[in-house]
Amino acid sequence: MKIIKINQVPKAPRVSPIFTGPVTMQPIVDTDLSKRFLIQQVNFEKGVRNKLHTHSIEQVLIVTEGKGIVATENEEITVGPGDIIFIAAGEKHWHGAAEGFTFSHLYVMSPESTTTQIEA
Numbered sequence: 001m002k003i004i005k006i007n008q009v010p011k012a013p014r015v016s017p018i019f020t021g022p023v024t025m026q027p028i029v030d031t032d033l034s035k036r037f038l039i040q041q042v043n044f045e046k047g048v049r050n051k052l053h054t055h056s057i058e059q060v061l062i063v064t065e066g067k068g069i070v071a072t073e074n075e076e077i078t079v080g081p082g083d084i085i086f087i088a089a090g091e092k093h094w095h096g097a098a099e100g101f102t103f104s105h106l107y108v109m110s111p112e113s114t115t116t117q118i119e120a
């Protein structure tokens with residue numbers, strides 16, 4: 001058994017064209033520990049989100065802090081700590097901080113999943 005305290009996991013800046021602004025990542029479980037899934041916390045600055053994208057394999061988001069938005073092409077839903085979001089493989093979506101709020105979530109997904117950015 002291993003206990004991980006999120007406040008003790010270092011935050012590393014993540015620069016990628018899929019984000020609209022600054023985010024940090026905290027690896028909880030990565031491919032060195034598990035060949036079956038990845039778990040990382042993503043921390044979005046105020047109003048920052050990722051762009052419309054898809055994953056080749058399902059993704060689960062677990063909201064840990066702040067106020068966020070999870071959206072598809074057809075709807076936007078406000079989410080907060082304790083909310084769990086299941087995103088089907090191939091579903092076009094984006095997620096991030098609501099305007100004026102920071103937002104953090106854990107994501108759980110397969111290390112074999114690929115991400116396709118749709119929004120420029």
